[in-house]
Amino acid sequence: MKTNQPINQSTGSPITLLTNQLINQTLHLADTALILGQRNGEWCAHGPILEQDIAITNITLDLIGQARNFYQYAATLINASENKNETEDSLAYLRNEREFKNLLICELPNGDWAQTVLRQFLFSAYQELVLEKLKNSSNEQLAAIAAKSLKETQYHVKWSSEWVIRLGDGTTESRDRMIKAIDTLWMYTGEFFIPANYELTEVHLLKETWFQKVRSIFEEATLAVPENTFMQSGGKSGIHSEHLGFILAEMQILQRTYPGAEW
């Protein structure tokens, strides 16, 4: 009997929808962490003060570490189901824009310090909720990565929310910059809660909790929460802004020019 069901080359068993779903879900988590890590890494040696330079690059290293864990797991899943030879490096360095499933907010330029810390807050507050759900997932591997990442993310939320408060409730200039950052970034938060067809977490159910957290920090920072804003989306399914291509060009050029190069 012939079906359209793809077959695992090594075991002969059909590739289930669930496996594909799990691979895409894992890649989404990996890409999101990697691209934000790559962006934040641009601050290295350019931070506003030595101590904060180290703080933002620590967060960068946390994110890239999370990405590695997710990529390694995704590679295992892909290799087991499709008889390929993917690695964490091939997934990070040899895929194209449309294959990247990161959230749009991660690929946006850093802007000034206000925009960078606000993005970290909006994203980390969301990521914390996602990881909490994943920690209780029936998939042991994802649950273990989530449990490890969650401790890091909780610190990212604390660090970034204090910066939002400090700048929002700070000087006229810091406040103006934070308001400008909110205007720039807010439209990229809607995508968080639109479930992609592969997502195992019911992300739309996280919206209210996330919103409460953001509202409480904004209130402390004397900042207004935008209402009825147009929301961008597409990152989860590979439809990106013009910025991602430039990030990938810079990030991937070495592996694409000298395949397999090590240092």
Add this chain to the structure above:
Amino acid sequence: MNIQVKKFYYGDIPEENTGGTNPENNYAQENSWPLWEVFIRSKQGLDHKHAGSLHAADAAMAIENARDVYTRRQEGVSLWVVESKYIHASNPDDAEMFYEPAADKVYRHPTFYDLPDEVKHM
């Protein structure tokens, strides 16, 4: 004549957009963040030891900066920070009268007692 040379490297962030290096605006700003001394307890049961200093706007930021700067390699399980201005130090000029008189008073060391074998951890 005071000429300010501006450096621009490809891909670099112009100096007026970075912190710290431009004396006109950012240097003064950096100096306005007070200095803090950092003490780290490396594991439970040990004392907090002085590790270094850093800049921070307030105590909460000082703790977090200390976490990021001084405990990246698992150096600690507990942190203290105190603003440097609250530390009072002995005057180096007093060193002779402060410390040298102790040099010939060996009897202050508990080395003239025979410890019984039963006493451990001394």
